[in-house]
Amino acid sequence: MTDKPLIIVEDLAKTFVLHNAESATIPVFQDLTLQVAAGECVVLAGESGVGKSTLMRSIFGNYLPTQGAVKVWHDGAYVDITQANPHEVLEVRRRTLGYVSQFLRVIPRVPTLQLVMEPLLENGVPFEEARDRAAELLSALRLPQAHWDLPPATFSGGEQQRVNIARSFIRKYPVLLLDEPTASLDAENRAIVVRLIKEALAEGAAMIGIFHDLDVRDAVASRLFEVSQFKAAA
Amino acid sequence: MNAIPGRIAPAPLLSVEGLTKWYGHVLGCRDVAFDLRPGEVLGIVGESGSGKTTLLNCISGKLTPTSGEVRFDTRRFGLTDIYGLSEPDRRRMQREEWGFVHQNPRDGLRMRVSGGANVAEPLMNLGARHYGEMRQSTIDWLDRVELDTRRIDDKPRNFSGGMQQRIQVARNLIHGPRLVFMDEPTGGLDVSVQARLLDLLRELVRDLGLAVIIVTHDMAVARLMADRLMVMKGGEVVETGLTDQVLDDPQHPYTQLLVSSVLQI
Numbered sequence: 001m002t003d004k005p006l007i008i009v010e011d012l013a014k015t016f017v018l019h020n021a022e023s024a025t026i027p028v029f030q031d032l033t034l035q036v037a038a039g040e041c042v043v044l045a046g047e048s049g050v051g052k053s054t055l056m057r058s059i060f061g062n063y064l065p066t067q068g069a070v071k072v073w074h075d076g077a078y079v080d081i082t083q084a085n086p087h088e089v090l091e092v093r094r095r096t097l098g099y100v101s102q103f104l105r106v107i108p109r110v111p112t113l114q115l116v117m118e119p120l121l122e123n124g125v126p127f128e129e130a131r132d133r134a135a136e137l138l139s140a141l142r143l144p145q146a147h148w149d150l151p152p153a154t155f156s157g158g159e160q161q162r163v164n165i166a167r168s169f170i171r172k173y174p175v176l177l178l179d180e181p182t183a184s185l186d187a188e189n190r191a192i193v194v195r196l197i198k199e200a201l202a203e204g205a206a207m208i209g210i211f212h213d214l215d216v217r218d219a220v221a222s223r224l225f226e227v228s229q230f231k232a233a234a
Numbered sequence: 235m236n237a238i239p240g241r242i243a244p245a246p247l248l249s250v251e252g253l254t255k256w257y258g259h260v261l262g263c264r265d266v267a268f269d270l271r272p273g274e275v276l277g278i279v280g281e282s283g284s285g286k287t288t289l290l291n292c293i294s295g296k297l298t299p300t301s302g303e304v305r306f307d308t309r310r311f312g313l314t315d316i317y318g319l320s321e322p323d324r325r326r327m328q329r330e331e332w333g334f335v336h337q338n339p340r341d342g343l344r345m346r347v348s349g350g351a352n353v354a355e356p357l358m359n360l361g362a363r364h365y366g367e368m369r370q371s372t373i374d375w376l377d378r379v380e381l382d383t384r385r386i387d388d389k390p391r392n393f394s395g396g397m398q399q400r401i402q403v404a405r406n407l408i409h410g411p412r413l414v415f416m417d418e419p420t421g422g423l424d425v426s427v428q429a430r431l432l433d434l435l436r437e438l439v440r441d442l443g444l445a446v447i448i449v450t451h452d453m454a455v456a457r458l459m460a461d462r463l464m465v466m467k468g469g470e471v472v473e474t475g476l477t478d479q480v481l482d483d484p485q486h487p488y489t490q491l492l493v494s495s496v497l498q499i
């Protein structure tokens with residue numbers, strides 16, 4: 001483990017330009033600076049539309065920032081996600097940087113157990129080990145075993161969300177971004193996710209989260225980060 | 235195969251530079267450049283007439299470009315300009331190391347021989363002589379693309395378009411190619427068969443380091459299959475990048491239009 005921050009966001013700015021709406025511009029934030037250390041969970045705060053998801057997606061390389069840098073500690077060095085080639089970003093995502101959104105997006109018809117094993121198989125983990133770890137995680141998340149051989153398309157929102165969480169936590173990412181991963185879970189399942197988050201933090205993961213349940217936020221947050229401090233001038 | 239699962243080797247498998255094709259005064263594609271690594275899936279999207287098929291044909295050695303280079307890391311000669319190879323060497327390399335799935339299965343199948351023979355033919359071309367093994371391998375592949383293996387001796391014309399497409403896919407994967415080109419491969423397929431094929435391809439990419447260049451107009455297919463996207467318009471690449479970034483935060487006006495025109499991806 002390192003005592004360097006695992007995420008360094010420097011002078012980040014993001015403005016959307018909508019070319020087909022008379023080039024309307026939507027400034028979201030500017031000069032945004034943030035560092036997250038190992039074992040720390042920074043919770044993004046602020047009202048809807050302030051730019052919490054935009055910041056998270058910019059860190060993941062899903063959105064292209066207008067300016068600034070996003071450095072992620074990967075394999076003993078920083079990789080600037082805003083400058084890296086697609087294959088470098090994919091490599092960082094494969095082993096270091098995870099992102100859990102509210103939505104499960106997978107190839108239809110693939111059974112749940114296989115979907116959860118997939119990230120490990122991609123990393124070269126042997127089949128049996130991948131299967132055992134997937135089973136363990138799905139059990140921990142209390143997804144009924146009868147569901148494991150089914151594709152998640154017909155599952156409830158909460159069940160799909162747990163499949164999504166399993167697909168991310170199985171890789172034990174050193175850096176994890178959580179965009180309302182508990183939005184459709186009941187209190188009991190939220191508590192399980194809180195436990196998974198705390199275990200990962202104890203093992204040294206750095207996290208950035210967006211949670212609108214106050215119980216989850218209070219249970220996991222090391223500190224709050226107000227995105228509105230960096231509001232870009234319109 | 236020597237690809238390390240989960241890691242993309244640094245050396246390119248394919249390297250394209252300055253690729254331009256004119257049909258007389260009509261532009262096919264202009265100044266296209268990219269590298270592709272083993273285990274990488276590149277998606278090419280864009281409206282009809284934007285040059286996708288022209289580009290794919292130029293890259294895959296089917297259509298001589300007006301200018302530019304296509305270099306492939308051939309087993310026999312290393313990284314080589316494919317248009318610098320002799321015709322027989324190029325054809326042999328295409329047969330041994332590539333697959334090409336045409337948009338219309340009739341263009342990629344031999345209509346006079348059985349579906350099974352179509353699937354087995356690439357093995358025969360590579361010198362396989364053991365009939366029992368070839369038949370077994372053919373049955374395995376028909377099964378993997380979810381075709382009824384009892385129909386192995388039927389002629390392609392007796393299969394539906396979607397089934398013909400699956401025969402064509404099996405025919406282009408059975409010999410273990412390192413690079414597969416696909417031109418709108420899932421267009422005529424039921425969604426459930428399409429899902430099966432996408433899963434099969436992802437598995438080959440993951441386990442064998444197969445590289446794929448896939449032309450598609452279906453943004454959902456692009457999202458699930460491709461690591462990287464190239465967006466074409468009027469013969470030129472107007473935007474390129476990580477698939478989810480291009481789809482979720484498109485920069486070019488044309489890509490913004492393309493992405494905002496689909497219902498839900």
Ligand SMILES: Nc1ncnc2c1ncn2[C@@H]1O[C@H](COP(=O)(O)OP(=O)(O)O)[C@@H](O)[C@H]1O
Nearest residue numbers: 016028047048049050051052053054055482483
């Ligand atoms: N892909 C996008 N294209 C254009 N505008 C976007 C996009 N994503 C977010 N925005 C805009 O950026 C602003 C911040 O949105 P978001 O980051 O989703 O806020 P939050 O997560 O805090 O609710 C909003 O005005 C939103 O409309």
Ligand SMILES: Nc1ncnc2c1ncn2[C@@H]1O[C@H](COP(=O)(O)OP(=O)(O)O)[C@@H](O)[C@H]1O
Nearest residue numbers: 257260261262281282283284285286287288289
């Ligand atoms: N054989 C040909 N002769 C003349 N023009 C052609 C030929 N093939 C394609 N074109 C032209 O080249 C352009 C690109 O076509 P194509 O590569 O088929 O696009 P796409 O596959 O994106 O629909 C179009 O303007 C098309 O009319």
Ligand SMILES: [Mg+2]
Nearest residue numbers: 052053054210
């Ligand atoms: Mg949000």
Ligand SMILES: [Mg+2]
Nearest residue numbers: 286287288417
């Ligand atoms: Mg075409």
